[in-house]
Amino acid sequence: MTYKVLIADDELIAREILQNQLKRYPEIELVETCNDGKTALKAIEKHEPDVVFLDIQMPEMNGIDLAKSLNVNKLPLIVFVTAFDNYAIQAFETNAIDYLLKPFDDERFDRMFQKVLKQLELTNKQEFSAVFEKYGQFFQQIAQPTYAEIVTVKDGGRIQLIKITDLIYVEAEGNYISLHTEKTKHLLYETLTHFETKLNPKNFVRIHRSTIVNLHFIKEIQSHFNGDYSVILKNEKVLRMSRNYKENLIS
Incomplete structure (x- = not known):
């Protein structure tokens, strides 16, 4: 049958x-x-x-x-x-x-x-x-919202498993998003908006239309005269935060 x-x-x-x-x-x-x-x-x-x-x-x-x-x-x-x-x-x-x-x-x-x-x-x-x-x-x-714990990324003939907690920040790159960890960068064919739904908002915030950052990896925030901000990560990487998203980090 x-x-x-x-x-x-x-x-x-x-x-x-x-x-x-x-x-x-x-x-x-x-x-x-x-x-x-x-x-x-x-x-x-x-x-x-x-x-x-x-x-x-x-x-x-x-x-x-x-x-x-x-x-x-x-x-x-x-x-x-x-x-x-x-x-x-x-x-x-x-x-x-x-x-x-x-x-x-x-x-x-x-x-x-x-x-x-x-x-x-x-x-x-x-x-x-x-x-x-x-x-x-x-x-x-299971009516309560749930969020992903891992993300799978195809790398040639291999499939890599990345822990969500290891993500430092995520950026949009055309039709892809780049997932940044401490030592690696992976490309995933997905929109940033869709990927954001998989992330716990208690741990991840959008700071720009093309950037989401893990709160646990933020070192400090610096303001600029034009109303934008720089988000300094613990690894000294600097990310731009636009004024449209500042309320996600600054009350």
């Missing part, structure tokens, strides 16, 4: 990894990949997939709101793909909802997918609806 699968994740690398994993299962037909919530919702309504790999944090509509919007009579089996902390993982496990914690290996994917295949064999719609009831419990538990 063939099962239809849809992937919804805003990270290109994550979509590629899931696609490569699914190629190992001949019973799977990948019907579409989506990079935002609204597109994914329309695609689910169009294809009526059996399984959806759903990222929690996506632009336009997050994974939780998307799942709440699904027709219970045509409900796919949802596998959440997330970078949540231990509390959220416990919520998944308590409610018997499967998940993939980024980054995951072949063994973890296989364990998850064997469980998915067993659940797909359910023919009793009441049983399948019972799974959705557990989704409802999960939604209540």
Whole structure:
């Protein structure tokens, strides 16, 4: 039997990894990949997939709101793909909802997918609806905003994992953003505005339309006669802060 699968994740690398994993299962037909919530919702309504790999944090509509919007009579089996902390993982496990914690290996994917295949064999719609009831419990538990703990960056044939706490500042560079750590710089194909949604505002602030900085790495702020400011980092790097964003740092 063939099962239809849809992937919804805003990270290109994550979509590629899931696609490569699914190629190992001949019973799977990948019907579409989506990079935002609204597109994914329309695609689910169009294809009526059996399984959806759903990222929690996506632009336009997050994974939780998307799942709440699904027709219970045509409900796919949802596998959440997330970078949540231990509390959220416990919520998944308590409610018997499967998940993939980024980054995951072949063994973890296989364990998850064997469980998915067993659940797909359910023919009793009441049983399948019972799974959705557990989704409802999960939604209540993770209703609070969550932020990424790592970011994945493709570097040639390798995928590097960068801790968010290691980021000193992030800058827009055309269609890319540059991620700066103490020793390295990485380019990521993503907009600065979208990447900002993944960052905890308690730790990261925008100081310019093209710059976000980690508060923990700021040494001092210097004012200029024209109303702009210089943000001096602990590594002596100097960043410009425009007057339009000064309230993010200066009250």
